[in-house]
Every structure is written in structure tokens, then in C-alpha cells.
Amino acid sequence: MDPPSSPFHLPTSLEPCRIDALPPAAYYIADFISEEEEEAILHKVETAPKARWRQLTHRRLQTWPSDLVKDTLLDSRPLPDWLETPIVSRILSLPVADGEPNMFADSPHGRPNHVLVNEYPPNTGIMPHKDGSAYYPVVCTVSLGSSLCLNLYKSKEDGALDPEPVWRILQEPRSLLITTADLYSEYLHGIEPISADVDISEQTIANWSLLRSSVFRDGLNQRQTRTSLTYRDVLKVSKLGNKLGSRFGRS
Numbered sequence: 491m492d493p494p495s496s497p498f499h500l501p502t503s504l505e506p507c508r509i510d511a512l513p514p515a516a517y518y519i520a521d522f523i524s525e526e527e528e529e530a531i532l533h534k535v536e537t538a539p540k541a542r543w544r545q546l547t548h549r550r551l552q553t554w555p556s557d558l559v560k561d562t563l564l565d566s567r568p569l570p571d572w573l574e575t576p577i578v579s580r581i582l583s584l585p586v587a588d589g590e591p592n593m594f595a596d597s598p599h600g601r602p603n604h605v606l607v608n609e610y611p612p613n614t615g616i617m618p619h620k621d622g623s624a625y626y627p628v629v630c631t632v633s634l635g636s637s638l639c640l641n642l643y644k645s646k647e648d649g650a651l652d653p654e655p656v657w658r659i660l661q662e663p664r665s666l667l668i669t670t671a672d673l674y675s676e677y678l679h680g681i682e683p684i685s686a687d688v689d690i691s692e693q694t695i696a697n698w699s700l701l702r703s704s705v706f707r708d709g710l711n712q713r714q715t716r717t718s719l720t721y722r723d724v725l726k727v728s729k730l731g732n733k734l735g736s737r738f739g740r741s
């Protein structure tokens with residue numbers, strides 16, 4: 491929890507941050523972390539041991555505390571401090587609505603236990619996909635460094651992907667996006683590998699009224715490198731991981 495003297499003012503619940511234009515349910519908080527916190531996390535990402543990075547064809551990523559094997563988290567160590575504080579405590583401090591518990595109250599571990607760090611230089615994206623059955627269906631994404639659009643897609647009647655996104659969500663640096671329920675299970679999400687997001691307007695961006703910035707009013711977002719932290723609760727955690735952890739002196 492943030493101390494009462496924290497200059498940081500989060501909403502008292504997620505309800506005012508609901509993206510009304512989307513099916514249930516998605517929430518967007520533009521100012522979820524401060525510029526200093528963003529800088530400190532980016533420093534940790536950049537100075538992580540080289541072995542932490544997995545290089546894909548166009549993108550590189552880190553997984554904390556480890557990869558999944560057959561949808562199971564093998565390493566049950568807690569998240570490192572820099573991924574835990576302040577982000578997890580803030581997520582858990584946010585009730586879905588006044589008087590209700592937080593998003594993870596009913597998840598198996600009551601909190602996110604896994605983080606993917608994805609780095610997207612300009613012209614880099616991620617193919618439309620669903621996150622599948624390994625996770626509790628709540629995804630919390632913190633964006634760092636630059637803005638970009640996350641596209642939401644629907645499958646056509648014949649099961650093929652409709653290549654035209656049904657919605658676009660603009661994610662600014664330091665923002666938190668939460669997607670859950672139908673948005674988790676029924677829709678695909680992806681990021682186009684382009685250098686600039688175009689045609690950005692009130693008509694085309696689902697979370698327009700919740701954005702911090704007005705610098706997109708010319709309809710263009712020139713991308714810089716954007717790093718994302720994706721927090722989820724992996725349903726299955728290996729008991730073997732626990733045993734190995736204590737045997738080798740891990741916390």
C-alpha cells in the first residue's frame with residue numbers, strides 16, 4: 491500500500507475507469523505509476539542479466555519468476571521487489587467497485603504470480619492471440635516508455651480471424667490496462683508492427699475519455715520503444731518448484 495503521504499492519487503475503485511465502449515470488462519488508469527517509478531523499473535528491465543532475455547524474431551521478452559511448462563509455473567519464487575512494489579500492491583488495493591474486493595480476490599493465489607516483460611521497438615508488434623487457459627482470466631498490463639495501440643479482434647463465423655480490429659485501446663506510458671471476462675475469453679488481442687499509430691481520435695479509440703494526453707489530437711502516435719509488464723495469476727504452480735526453491739535456499 492502507498493503511504494498516506496504519497497503524492498499518488500489512485501481512484502477509490504475501478505468503476506470510474508471502466509472503458510464503457512468495450513464489452514465487459516476493461517479498465518484504464520492513465521496515471522498508475524509516477525515518472526520516477528517508471529524510470530526505476532525501466533532501469534531494472536534494462537540491467538537484468540542477459541540470460542533473462544529471450545530473443546524472438548522481432549521482439550525480446552523476460553519472464554518472471556520463470557517460463558511456464560505445460561501451462562504450469564515451475565518456479566514458485568515470489569516476484570522480485572521491483573516488479574512487486576508498487577505495482578502489485580496498487581492493483582490489490584483497487585476494489586472493482588466501492589465495497590467490493592479487488593480483481594484477484596477469487597483467483598487461486600489471490601494475486602498475480604507471473605509477469606511477462608515485452609519490449610516493442612517501433613515496427614514491432616504481437617500477432618492477434620488469446621491468452622488461453624493457463625491463467626486466471628484477469629490481465630493487468632502496465633506500459634512504460636511510449637504509447638501504442640492494442641487492437642481487439644473477433645473471429646468470423648467460420649472461425650477465421652477478421653483482420654480488421656473491432657476496437658483499439660491506446661496505452662500511454664505509466665498506464666494500467668485491465669482486461670477480463672468476455673474480453674479475455676471471446677476476443678483476440680494484438681499489436682500491429684508499425685512505426686506510428688494513425689487515425690487516432692475520439693471515434694476510433696475505445697478509451698479516449700480516460701486518456702491523460704492530448705498530444706494525439708493530430709491523429710498520430712509516433713512510436714518509440716514501449717515496454718510492457720503483463721501481470722497474471724498462473725493457475726497451476728508446481729510443488730516441485732517449491733521443493734527445489736527451499737532446497738537451494740530460495741525464499
Ligand SMILES: O=C(O)CCC(=O)C(=O)O
Pocket residue numbers: 606608616621631640679718720
Ligand atoms: O504487450 C502487451 O501489451 C501485450 C502482451 C500480450 O499480448 C501477451 O503477453 O500475451
